[in-house]
Amino acid sequence: MTDPQIDRRAFTEAMLAFAATITVSGADALASPDAAPAKHDMSNMPKHWFGKERIAFLIYPGFTALDMVGPHYMLSGMMGATTHIVARSADPVKSDAGLVFTPSATFDDVARAGVDILCVPGGSSGTLAAMRDDATIAFVRDVGARAKYVTSVCTGSMILGAAGLLDGYKATSHWVTKPILPVFGAIPASGRVVRDRNRVTAEGVTAGIDFGLSLVAELRDRDYAESLQLLAQYAPEPPFSAGDPETAPKATKDLVQEMFQDFVGEMRKAAIAAHKKGARL
Secondary structure (H helix, E strand, O other): OOOOOOOOHHHHHEEEEHHHHHHHHHHHHHOOOOOOOOOHHHHHOOOHHOOOOEEEOOOOOOOOOOOHHHHHHHHHHOOOOEEEEEEOOOOOOOOOOOEEEEEEHHHHHHHHHHHOEEOOEEEEEHHHHHHHHHHHHHHOOOOOOOHEEEEEEEEEEHHHHHHOOOOOOEOOOOOOOOHHHHHOOEEEEOOOEEEOOOEEEEEOOOHHHHHHHHHHHHHHOOHHHHHHHEEEEHOOOOOOOOOOOOOOOHHHHHHHHHHHHHHHHHHHHHHHHHHHHHOOO
């Protein structure tokens, strides 16, 4: 009996095969409307739709799950790419909201093999702890120095900064922590996703989806990325316009800033300490 469940990667491949068929045979179909539909043959796909990227998503206790899951959804949809959820050990890791993730690789595994793309998610107290953890920072510094793309979502840029990977680069972060970036020698820049050479940083949480989709477009092409976007039905229409500090009501912005005032102060201290420690290495 055929398994009624369908793997998302297999579904993506089938959809892209169909898209390739349209691209390859579209002109002939227009010329001959009665022609039989072309088969969904994988060989019709452009060669650049297949890759060999090795992608590592760092996780640590207290990270924000959507920071990782959003871009993971998009990047894991690239045919030929290999993704790993990487942690300090193979033990399960609990996110800030209590979701539990099982790592597929450890720091040692990834450090030996190296990766093409390193993605670092953010969080709050968990990110502070990660910034102060020598093993985590050493891993990010080592792997990031060799990766083709060094990326982050939300306050994950604080970890990149603590590892010395943003010095002299334009970058962004969650809006409440973005003013801390200059501590690391980074240059705060506007935009939901900021790209400077091989550094790609995204704003808060949901911006990770945009980051992932934009990187898919770069590594494959727009047709491929749009197919993934449609598969995800990613067409956000939020019920409120409070998702950005520029459009949120002043009272809402003030409330969030007040809530995170102590946290931002602690993160600034952690950033200064990390920068000083890095300067001594």
